[in-house]
Amino acid sequence: MAHYENLVAWRECHALTLCVYRVTRGFPKDELYGLTSQARRAAFSAAANIAEGAAKRGPNEFRRFLDVSLGSLAELAYALRLSRELGLLSDQAWAEVDELRNRAGYLTWRLYRGVAKRSRGTQMP
Secondary structure (H helix, E strand, C coil), X not given: CCCHHHCHHXXXXXXXXXXXXXXXXXXXXXXXXXXXXXXHHHHHHHHHHHHHHHCCCCHHHHHHHHHHHHHHHHHXXXXXXXXXXXXXXXXXXXXXXXXXXXXXXXXXXXXXXXXXXXXXXXXXX
């Protein structure tokens, strides 16, 4: 499999993780073990699962890790939405992190489809 640092999806997830850590620094201390931790763990998980999956022996295992990464991105989407609706994220911070999340999700999904296509030797719908 590819070295994870060469994967555009991983680079976008990594950039997203850095952004999530930055925008959650200003969250209240009483959210340290709540939304702050949850958003950071979900962002980290998205990038980490791509890295781990890229080291696996075959496309089926890699796809499984990409599936987990996509789930983490969905979890992050909700954590960020809730943070915004609670007034913890400014509109500017929301726009920045949501754009990164959308791009990371799109690229991770494309990678998933590409790996699935290679493993089956056929086109996916």
